[in-house]
Amino acid sequence: MVLPLQLLKEIGEQYIQREFHCIPERSQIKVYSEQDWKEFCRKNHFDGEGGAVYVPKIHTAYLHAGSPYFIPNFFHEYFGHGIFYEHSILGRELEAVLDSEKAYEYLHRIREKNSLGFAASNLDNFEGFALWLEAKLCREVQEERTWEQKHKGLMQKDRALFELFQEGEEILTRFGLIAQMGFPKYYSPQTLDGLLKRWYASDGEDIDLALLYGSQKPYSDIDLLIVSSRPSRNFFNGWLDIYQIEKSEFLDFVEKFDISITEALSTGTVIRGDEFCTLARKKLNTQKITKRAIRHNRRRKEELQAYRDAPLSERERKVNLSYEISYQRTTELLAQGKRVLGRADLK
Structure with missing residues (x-):
């Protein structure tokens, strides 16, 4: 019929x-x-x-x-x-x-x-x-x-x-x-966990921490921070922005108040690794300011500044400029004895 x-x-x-x-x-x-x-x-x-x-x-x-x-x-x-x-x-x-x-x-x-x-x-x-x-x-x-x-x-x-x-x-x-295909994105941590299982070998068992952060608006990119035993790298496909960082480098960046991981760690929603996240947040919240951390942020700012004339896409140029400004401000605040736990502290 x-x-x-x-x-x-x-x-x-x-x-x-x-x-x-x-x-x-x-x-x-x-x-x-x-x-x-x-x-x-x-x-x-x-x-x-x-x-x-x-x-x-x-x-x-x-x-x-x-x-x-x-x-x-x-x-x-x-x-x-x-x-x-x-x-x-x-x-x-x-x-x-x-x-x-x-x-x-x-x-x-x-x-x-x-x-x-x-x-x-x-x-x-x-x-x-x-x-x-x-x-x-x-x-x-x-x-x-x-x-x-x-x-x-x-x-x-x-x-x-x-x-x-x-x-x-x-x-x-x-x-x-x-x-x-560019449609609005409505999702839960479980939805994103399903993506990770599909994209990472062995169901992503080597992932120590997966955090969802950013605006999380339907038409915005999905921002994920992944901490694992794999080499650090960035991935972007038009809607999914993954910052994958090796575990020891992540812990080192926590000690140095690196904004590339502190924003996600402070504000993100845990997809995987609740226990690891709790320990990392505690470490960040109690971390003392060191000269090593100040030097690190100054160096990161200078590295991005050197890329200004590189052949980058418009998106890459905007991201680099944003981080360059953030590293500069982080350096200044740390030098004043003020800890920076995320972008909210940069204002």
């Missing part, structure tokens, strides 16, 4: 609300008969063979009622493209250039390293995401067979895009893929 459009919409909205914490708000649906569909496509110079199209400029999904793939088409256009253009950072970026000459360039721009998106270009991100979500929603309403039939008829490029996003979910987790 074919479910009524209103019921399909309600089921889809329930799923989208559960997984994305949002629903289409401005997007509309227009369904055309065979004759009206042909006339609509003729007037607007659409191919029409696929039986559906989404027009982002007016947030409207147009559907051919007689298409054998009406249900997957509805999910693809209304939800796949609708929530993307309305709620994703990438979709909003496209909407901002729709009426300009930059639209074509934006769609076909090759994705930069460590940026939002998962496919090679913005256009592939839009289509790949909609195909991935279309398949999910078809399963929700027991229309897997219809989706499979449509999938067989897809062009090789579109089948490859769908497989790419399926793999993306396996690699990043579903939450991670949704975040990678």
Whole structure:
């Protein structure tokens, strides 16, 4: 039995609300008969063979009622493209250039390293995401067979895009893929612990401490401090900013009031390592100011200052400048005998 459009919409909205914490708000649906569909496509110079199209400029999904793939088409256009253009950072970026000459360039721009998106270009991100979500929603309403039939008829490029996003979910987790596509992020420490289990070998058993800090706003990056036996390094993929630091270096930085770890240690939420965190916070709160700590912060400031003319991204330049100022201020305060336990103490 074919479910009524209103019921399909309600089921889809329930799923989208559960997984994305949002629903289409401005997007509309227009369904055309065979004759009206042909006339609509003729007037607007659409191919029409696929039986559906989404027009982002007016947030409207147009559907051919007689298409054998009406249900997957509805999910693809209304939800796949609708929530993307309305709620994703990438979709909003496209909407901002729709009426300009930059639209074509934006769609076909090759994705930069460590940026939002998962496919090679913005256009592939839009289509790949909609195909991935279309398949999910078809399963929700027991229309897997219809989706499979449509999938067989897809062009090789579109089948490859769908497989790419399926793999993306396996690699990043579903939450991670949704975040990678620029959607607002709503999560708990348990959600992030699941990410760590997926990304770190042996379920991340070598992690001594994992802290969530920063603004934690839905559209902001997720900031994590990871203390482990692994070598220190930074990781950023467009939405997840991990500062991984080796355990002995972390403890050394605690003694030196290094702002790169004190802010997270003082204000962060523990994901893993409650006992270790308690000991580290106690150590920080009772740590005496030493000349070694003052020299360390002065040296860190000078190292960042030397990078001012280096070929850095805009994001890297902003981060470096912020830390340069923080290390300078920390040096001054420590020299005055004032301990710095986080950014709040720098004011």
